Amino acid sequence: MTFTAAEEKLLSQRDFVERQIAKFHATANFKVSDVSPEDETGNGDDDRDVVVCVRVRPLLEGETQRGLFPAVTTTPANTTEDKIFVHSVEKKVTGLPRLATKDFGVDHAFGQTSLNEEVYQKAARSLIPIALGGGVGSLFASGQTGSGKTHTMTAIENMIARDLFQFAREYRCQQDGLKLEDVSDSADFEYRASFFELLGNKARDLLNYPTEVSILEDVLGQVQVVGVTEEQVKTPDELTSIISRGSSFRKTIGTAKNDTSSRSHAICRIKIKNLRRLEAEEGVLYLLDLAGSESASDSRNHDKERMQESVEINKSLTTLKDCIRNRALAVVSTKHIHIPYRNSKLTVLLKSAFELSSVRACKTVVIATINPNILDTNHSLNTLRYVSPLKVEVPPITEAASPNDPVSWSNTKLQEWVKQNSTQIDPAVLCPTETGKQLLKLPEATFIDRCCECPGVSPVAAKKFYTKFWRLVVLARTKIRQDREDALQSVVDSRKKANDAEYLEFLERLKSDPQALARWMESRRRYEEYEKRVEEDLKDNPVLLAHFKEERKQAREWREENLEKADLIIDQILEKGSGREAVVAMAEVLKKVKEGADFLSE
Numbered sequence: 155m156t157f158t159a160a161e162e163k164l165l166s167q168r169d170f171v172e173r174q175i176a177k178f179h180a181t182a183n184f185k186v187s188d189v190s191p192e193d194e195t196g197n198g199d200d201d202r203d204v205v206v207c208v209r210v211r212p213l214l215e216g217e218t219q220r221g222l223f224p225a226v227t228t229t230p231a232n233t234t235e236d237k238i239f240v241h242s243v244e245k246k247v248t249g250l251p252r253l254a255t256k257d258f259g260v261d262h263a264f265g266q267t268s269l270n271e272e273v274y275q276k277a278a279r280s281l282i283p284i285a286l287g288g289g290v291g292s293l294f295a296s297g298q299t300g301s302g303k304t305h306t307m308t309a310i311e312n313m314i315a316r317d318l319f320q321f322a323r324e325y326r327c328q329q330d331g332l333k334l335e336d337v338s339d340s341a342d343f344e345y346r347a348s349f350f351e352l353l354g355n356k357a358r359d360l361l362n363y364p365t366e367v368s369i370l371e372d373v374l375g376q377v378q379v380v381g382v383t384e385e386q387v388k389t390p391d392e393l394t395s396i397i398s399r400g401s402s403f404r405k406t407i408g409t410a411k412n413d414t415s416s417r418s419h420a421i422c423r424i425k426i427k428n429l430r431r432l433e434a435e436e437g438v439l440y441l442l443d444l445a446g447s448e449s450a451s452d453s454r455n456h457d458k459e460r461m462q463e464s465v466e467i468n469k470s471l472t473t474l475k476d477c478i479r480n481r482a483l484a485v486v487s488t489k490h491i492h493i494p495y496r497n498s499k500l501t502v503l504l505k506s507a508f509e510l511s512s513v514r515a516c517k518t519v520v521i522a523t524i525n526p527n528i529l530d531t532n533h534s535l536n537t538l539r540y541v542s543p544l545k546v547e548v549p550p551i552t553e554a555a556s557p558n559d560p561v562s563w564s565n566t567k568l569q570e571w572v573k574q575n576s577t578q579i580d581p582a583v584l585c586p587t588e589t590g591k592q593l594l595k596l597p598e599a600t601f602i603d604r605c606c607e608c609p610g611v612s613p614v615a616a617k618k619f620y621t622k623f624w625r626l627v628v629l630a631r632t633k634i635r636q637d638r639e640d641a642l643q644s645v646v647d648s649r650k651k652a653n654d655a656e657y658l659e660f661l662e663r664l665k666s667d668p669q670a671l672a673r674w675m676e677s678r679r680r681y682e683e684y685e686k687r688v689e690e691d692l693k694d695n696p697v698l699l700a701h702f703k704e705e706r707k708q709a710r711e712w713r714e715e716n717l718e719k720a721d722l723i724i725d726q727i728l729e730k731g732s733g734r735e736a737v738v739a740m741a742e743v744l745k746k747v748k749e750g751a752d753f754l755s756e
């Protein structure tokens with residue numbers, strides 16, 4: 155393959171680019187982490203429903219021989235924030251060219267020297283306990299053709315096969331106090347694996363090629379892959395052998411049919427049934443090697459059929475991105491957010507990973523693979539623009555801000571709820587030490603087991619109680635949204651007539667920054683609490699109470715007008731406690747306000 159004149163020119167600037175990249179890294183002020191890279195396990199991601207990773211592959215021998223060189227780098231392993239940098243040469247009309255660098259923040263950035271084991275440990279391993287516990291764990295590799303999706307996915311699939319059975323055995327040992335050597339690989343769980351590919355809207359069974367299978371939603375809303383082979387596996391070797399059968403078959407047809415592999419999504423699905431607790435939901439692991447994304451220029455020479463396939467691939471990749479991102483946003487957003495999973499067969503298949511009303515744990519890991527060579531920087535940028543919006547910051551949920559969300563509950567609060575909601579389930583047995591968040595992480599079967607240890611509790615009743623507990627999370631997800639909508643509406647209402655820039659800027663900030671909104675809601679809640687407390691304290695003093703009510707009216711009006719400043723001085727008022735002192739404090743504040751004091755600078 156020959157290079158164009160522009161490519162030749164770029165490659166001739168190798169020394170300049172390499173020097174500039176070295177300078178960029180030498181002068182960058184990366185924050186160094188106290189945790190050594192070896193100790194970092196990726197467990198910090200535990201709270202996140204979506205984890206975004208990038209992996210830069212090394213240049214291949216043939217590429218180096220052709221004179222290509224890398225222009226994509228990552229932050230060093232010991233830094234607190236993981237970033238990936240795409241460097242390019244910016245041509246100036248006059249003067250010397252300069253190095254332009256675009257950076258993208260991700261949860262884990264794996265550089266050229268990262269090994270498969272490290273990627274697996276930090277990015278993928280945490281999906282195993284989720285699936286064993288009855289949840290949905292999904293892993294996607296996405297990126298340009300030839301960037302290393304299959305290399306990464308095949309390695310991870312084999313490591314999952316290696317560890318899945320081990321995790322299950324350890325789980326059994328913990329439950330029954332047994333020794334690892336006394337527990338077999340298939341103890342307690344039944345595993346069924348399928349391997350199929352999705353090309354356009356057509357799905358074919360890779361364990362029984364070329365049988366076509368259909369992805370359908372049944373009347374109960376459950377997604378079925380009708381006609382697919384599901385093989386029961388009892389050992390790591392059996393699972394590895396299915397994975398290699400499916401993968402090698404895909405490779406064979408890929409070569410025979412003009413490289414189909416990069417145009418189809420390969421899906422390995424492992425269903426996990428807990429045989430001890432048939433009432434518990436089946437866990438699922440989806441391992442997806444996605445079709446390589448293609449740009450319009452790549453598809454210029456395609457025939458009509460291939461063009462249609464490219465359209466379908468791009469549509470399914472866009473829908474997948476929208477579903478992952480919207481699912482993450484919907485949990486923290488102020489608005490109703492639609493999750494368009496019906497727009498493609500791929501996302502219909504993965505419906506259970508996107509459902510907001512799901513009463514089980516769901517976690518999605520996306521690994522974007524990057525070919526670092528300088529001639530592919532546009533492809534790399536496209537891949538990174540595709541995955542970086544999936545990283546949605548989720549503000550911590552505090553008990554004060556969402557008292558009905560079990561995620562924020564302490565052990566005491568959790569035990570109280572159990573006591574109030576069941577006469578038979580003993581909180582000391584179900585959740586002796588756990589917080590709400592920890593109990594939500596407990597596998598469904600263990601939750602049911604613990605309930606059944608209490609006299610008179612049947613597995614069916616235990617399952618009902620589990621669903622009741624999880625429903626609170628679903629309700630809270632929707633309720634938080636409702637509260638946020640109300641809070642924003644109150645800002646809008648309070649200043650409907652005003653249209654000044656300060657107000658609009660504040661409103662925009664609340665809309666775009668969930669943490670600022672959470673802080674503002676918290677301050678509003680504390681203020682309301684304060685008002686109630688003062689009323690309570692003054693109930694025997696009608697004169698002072700009347701005075702307070704009048705002051706309060708004015709304070710509220712002022713507050714509505716000065717939303718942000720009000721938050722700052724609320725603390726000052728609250729410090730005075732309640733009763734007479736607080737009323738005096740509030741009167742003082744109002745007086746100062748009327749005199750035009752600027753609290754922000756005080």
Ligand SMILES: Nc1ncnc2c1ncn2[C@@H]1O[C@H](COP(=O)(O)OP(=O)(O)OP(=O)(O)O)[C@@H](O)[C@H]1O
Binds near residue numbers: 212214299300415446
């Ligand atoms: N991290 C890596 N270390 C070493 N070699 C790698 C790495 N990643 C990929 N490769 C090599 O790069 C080549 C292309 O990788 P791979 O086939 O996985 O790409 P792909 O993204 O799956 O491509 P396609 O979309 O065409 O299926 C292979 O020869 C693979 O062995």
